[in-house]
Amino acid sequence: MNEHVEKEWPADMIKKLRTRPAAHQLQQKMRQVDLAKQVGVDPRTVQQWENGDRTPGSSSLKRLIGVFLQAGKFVVDAEMKEARLLWDTVKQMAEARSLTGREFASFDEAWFAGLLEAYQQTNTMTNAESLQRLAIMPNERAMDRVSQHSHRSTGNLPQQAALFIGRDAHMQTIRLMLEKGQVVSIVGSGGIGKTALAIHIAHQMKEQYPDGVWLLELATLQDADLLNHYALSVLGLQHQPERSELDIVLQYIEEKRILFILDNCEHLLDAGAALIETFIAANPQLRLIVTSRESLNIAAEQVYRLPPLTVPKTDDIASPIAEQIVTSESVQLFVARLQLVHPHHHPTVQEMHAIENICRRLEGIPLAIELAAARLTILSIEQIAERLTQLLTFLKGGRRTAAPRQQTLKATIDWSYSLLDRKEQQLLQRLSVFARNFTLDAVEAICVQREPEEQADHPIQQEEIIDLLSSLVNKSLVMREQQYEAGPVRYSMLETIREYAHHQLYDEASTASIQDVYIAHASYYDVLIRQLSFTFRTSERDQCLQQTRLEYSNLSIAMQRAYQGILSENSGMRIASSLYWFWLHEGMGNEGLLWLSRFLDHDSQLGAYDREALATAYHGQGVIQFVLVHLPEAYQSVEQSIILSHSEHYNVIHSASLRLLSFIRMHQQELDQAVVHAEESIQMARQHGDVWNLASSLHALGRMKLLLGEVESGTMLLKESIHYFKQADDRWELSGPYESLGYAALQAEQFQEAIDYFKKSISISQIYKGTWVLIRSLEGLIAALYATERYRETAMLIHAAQRYRQQEQMMGEQPDGIDMEQMDLEVNKQLTEHEQREIRLLSDHLSRERLVAYCLEL
Numbered sequence: 001m002n003e004h005v006e007k008e009w010p011a012d013m014i015k016k017l018r019t020r021p022a023a024h025q026l027q028q029k030m031r032q033v034d035l036a037k038q039v040g041v042d043p044r045t046v047q048q049w050e051n052g053d054r055t056p057g058s059s060s061l062k063r064l065i066g067v068f069l070q071a072g073k074f075v076v077d078a079e080m081k082e083a084r085l086l087w088d089t090v091k092q093m094a095e096a097r098s099l100t101g102r103e104f105a106s107f108d109e110a111w112f113a114g115l116l117e118a119y120q121q122t123n124t125m126t127n128a129e130s131l132q133r134l135a136i137m138p139n140e141r142a143m144d145r146v147s148q149h150s151h152r153s154t155g156n157l158p159q160q161a162a163l164f165i166g167r168d169a170h171m172q173t174i175r176l177m178l179e180k181g182q183v184v185s186i187v188g189s190g191g192i193g194k195t196a197l198a199i200h201i202a203h204q205m206k207e208q209y210p211d212g213v214w215l216l217e218l219a220t221l222q223d224a225d226l227l228n229h230y231a232l233s234v235l236g237l238q239h240q241p242e243r244s245e246l247d248i249v250l251q252y253i254e255e256k257r258i259l260f261i262l263d264n265c266e267h268l269l270d271a272g273a274a275l276i277e278t279f280i281a282a283n284p285q286l287r288l289i290v291t292s293r294e295s296l297n298i299a300a301e302q303v304y305r306l307p308p309l310t311v312p313k314t315d316d317i318a319s320p321i322a323e324q325i326v327t328s329e330s331v332q333l334f335v336a337r338l339q340l341v342h343p344h345h346h347p348t349v350q351e352m353h354a355i356e357n358i359c360r361r362l363e364g365i366p367l368a369i370e371l372a373a374a375r376l377t378i379l380s381i382e383q384i385a386e387r388l389t390q391l392l393t394f395l396k397g398g399r400r401t402a403a404p405r406q407q408t409l410k411a412t413i414d415w416s417y418s419l420l421d422r423k424e425q426q427l428l429q430r431l432s433v434f435a436r437n438f439t440l441d442a443v444e445a446i447c448v449q450r451e452p453e454e455q456a457d458h459p460i461q462q463e464e465i466i467d468l469l470s471s472l473v474n475k476s477l478v479m480r481e482q483q484y485e486a487g488p489v490r491y492s493m494l495e496t497i498r499e500y501a502h503h504q505l506y507d508e509a510s511t512a513s514i515q516d517v518y519i520a521h522a523s524y525y526d527v528l529i530r531q532l533s534f535t536f537r538t539s540e541r542d543q544c545l546q547q548t549r550l551e552y553s554n555l556s557i558a559m560q561r562a563y564q565g566i567l568s569e570n571s572g573m574r575i576a577s578s579l580y581w582f583w584l585h586e587g588m589g590n591e592g593l594l595w596l597s598r599f600l601d602h603d604s605q606l607g608a609y610d611r612e613a614l615a616t617a618y619h620g621q622g623v624i625q626f627v628l629v630h631l632p633e634a635y636q637s638v639e640q641s642i643i644l645s646h647s648e649h650y651n652v653i654h655s656a657s658l659r660l661l662s663f664i665r666m667h668q669q670e671l672d673q674a675v676v677h678a679e680e681s682i683q684m685a686r687q688h689g690d691v692w693n694l695a696s697s698l699h700a701l702g703r704m705k706l707l708l709g710e711v712e713s714g715t716m717l718l719k720e721s722i723h724y725f726k727q728a729d730d731r732w733e734l735s736g737p738y739e740s741l742g743y744a745a746l747q748a749e750q751f752q753e754a755i756d757y758f759k760k761s762i763s764i765s766q767i768y769k770g771t772w773v774l775i776r777s778l779e780g781l782i783a784a785l786y787a788t789e790r791y792r793e794t795a796m797l798i799h800a801a802q803r804y805r806q807q808e809q810m811m812g813e814q815p816d817g818i819d820m821e822q823m824d825l826e827v828n829k830q831l832t833e834h835e836q837r838e839i840r841l842l843s844d845h846l847s848r849e850r851l852v853a854y855c856l857e858l
Contacts, residue, residue, distance in 0.1 A: 079116055160199065165333040189293060192307075229591050255285070272296060280300055333373075417504070436553040490550070532548055795827045
């Protein structure tokens with residue numbers, strides 16, 4: 001049996017294969033529910049497999065292996081090896097757990113060989129030379145040439161709406177415009193259907209854009225300074241020190257056939273226009289659809305003003321009902337909604353006349369029609385027509401400066417709003433403080449009114465929230481979002497309704513009430529992110545990260561309000577201080593530094609800040625600066641953190657900051673002082689029972705001992721660090737001590753042991769979006785391979801490491817005791833010029849995912 005079986009657990013292998021980037025779908029993740037559907041089991045079963053609660057039976061295991069093969073989860077040219085390893089690992093576990101001693105079926109090599117042959121025939125390359133290269137080392141461009149069954153990254157385009165009415169002529173015109181020029185702006189009033197039309201067109205044209213269709217939803221992006229970062233994040237790209245976010249995006253889109261949709265651009269016109277002009281200058285093949293209430297006014301822009309859906313003409317009243325439905329898009333939409341609510345109801349002639357009247361009154365605006373049709377659950381068609389008529393007549397006395405269509409849309413929302421009771425209206429107003437989406441727990445914590453009884457008009461009590469929210473969902477003013485993963489149900493509002501509710505809050509609520517809900521929102525998310533930060537360094541890190549991603553828009557808007565002066569800056573600083581670990585993990589260091597500097601650079605406010613949060617914020621700023629190799633700035637930040645945490649006895653922050661200072665000293669070649677700081681950090685952590693800081697600081701001191709040539713004591717410290725990280729239940733941080741143990745083994749000339757340690761660190765590095773962990777472990781692996789005279793592999797990895805160092809701007813920092821340049825020269829002496837060119841070509845196209853897979857297979 002393969003020696004690795006004893007080291008691998010079935011649960012870990014199944015999860016690792018499921019979450020591993022596929023060879024032909026690098027940016028698409030397979031969820032547990034996706035795997036369950038394809039294997040033909042319940043999602044709970046997959047969850048139990050990955051939790052280690054049970055193992056697949058032989059038939060389920062065959063289907064599982066087949067799914068992984070078809071999804072490209074196995075490393076190319078190692079499919080048989082990895083499939084056998086998975087099978088043998090499950091077999092060993094199943095037999096060990098069997099109470100009856102029943103033997104599990106052995107791996108059927110002939111069965112898998114047939115499966116593999118069929119898969120390879122489906123994915124045969126047409127070019128023999130390309131196939132030969134792919135066999136040596138797969139790369140993303142080679143995988144893109146695999147036959148018509150190959151799946152490329154298709155971007156983040158959401159699914160088509162199940163109900164899309166009309167717009168045929170508009171779609172045809174816009175598609176022709178996209179063929180003639182690079183930018184088409186779909187311009188129209190709110191609720192006119194711009195976004196739905198853009199997404200529908202994108203689905204029709206997505207085959208023309210093999211490099212993906214990408215949707216940038218700008219409605220909740222209020223800060224133009226973050227537009228480039230948002231584009232970087234949507235594309236799934238990584239931050240790189242000393243390179244602007246825009247440069248990284250431009251390099252990615254160069255020579256690609258991509259379609260972008262910039263949705264709801266009206267509040268970012270200048271920044272959006274500048275970004276688009278830069279995009280199209282960088283890539284003539286690029287196409288962009290912009291939706292906005294106002295045109296961009298740039299030279300390349302083709303403006304398409306989207307009218308409402310067609311409505312019945314007054315002289316069509318005598319026409320047959322079927323003809324009216326066919327010729328009027330707005331009537332089609334209303335009738336379709338009617339049949340969803342009442343599937344067996346067929347409108348009478350009288351009701352059709354009422355529907356025609358509704359559609360004309362609403363001027364064919366889709367959102368208005370949708371909201372009107374939502375009342376079909378409680379009103380008849382005639383009642384809707386009567387109420388709408390009365391309300392429209394009333395609203396003609398409103399703002400005369402607003403456009404007619406804006407008045408009509410507001411009339412529709414006003415009408416829906418008037419059907420709510422007072423407490424429902426108050427809850428809708430308060431829900432406008434959320435960005436994007438929210439949970440029931442958040443609503444209960446934030447939207448309960450805290451004013452004294454005599455000041456509040458029908459105050460909302462906590463026990464009423466669930467019924468009031470349910471009512472708003474039923475009346476289509478709040479939507480329940482579709483869920484794919486376990487967790488609390490999330491809710492959202494259409495942006496136009498959120499804006500309307502926001503205006504109503506300011507028009508109807510007292511200043512004290514408005515301030516109350518803003519403070520409650522910031523306080524809730526402050527507490528939430530602090531609670532999540534405690535679980536980040538435990539086995540619950542995955543759940544912690546996922547929840548933070550879901551709540552990040554609300555955390556951002558709370559910081560934005562504090563920065564704008566709507567709330568105290570202290571509230572924003574507290575949230576920012578708790579987010580540094582998230583920014584670091586997600587590769588969002590530049591955004592993190594932007595927020596932290598906004599609050600920390602105001603000297604006049606520092607005295608009013610929460611002292612512990614301030615010390616944490618300085619520490620977090622220093623950590624990000626250190627990772628981005630801004631050492632002088634990192635030193636200044638950590639110095640402030642140490643001063644504060646020492647004076648206020650914040651022992652956890654003090655210990656962590658001393659460790660950070662020791663790393664900075666170490667990188668500045670001040671080893672003696674670095675050792676002093678690390679020992680101080682260890683002493684403090686031991687004294688206060690701080691297991692995680694103790695583990696991390698032991699790792700720091702162990703590394704320093706290795707640099708001082710004290711290999712034996714350094715190795716003991718590193719192994720003690722691993723012990724405490726496991727005790728803290730944080731397996732992610734084991735990458736550091738494993739990497740350092742690899743260097744210790746190198747110094748002791750135990751090369752195979754060094755290779756094993758570096759591979760462990762490289763494997764763990766996959767969870768980080770940044771590449772600093774990968775780079776250091778990769779360079780250690782290079783040294784170990786060189787020592788064992790594996791020159792071809794050494795050359796391959798040297799070239800890859802050089803490329804990643806350039807991207808991370810780490811050129812001035814050398815691995816511990818390793819001269820990479822000299823090693824490169826010596827390796828090249830062992831290879832022919834032809835071999836060097838071949839290796840360089842393969843390495844240039846080696847993605848991070850393929851690089852990791854290559855290292856782990858050595």
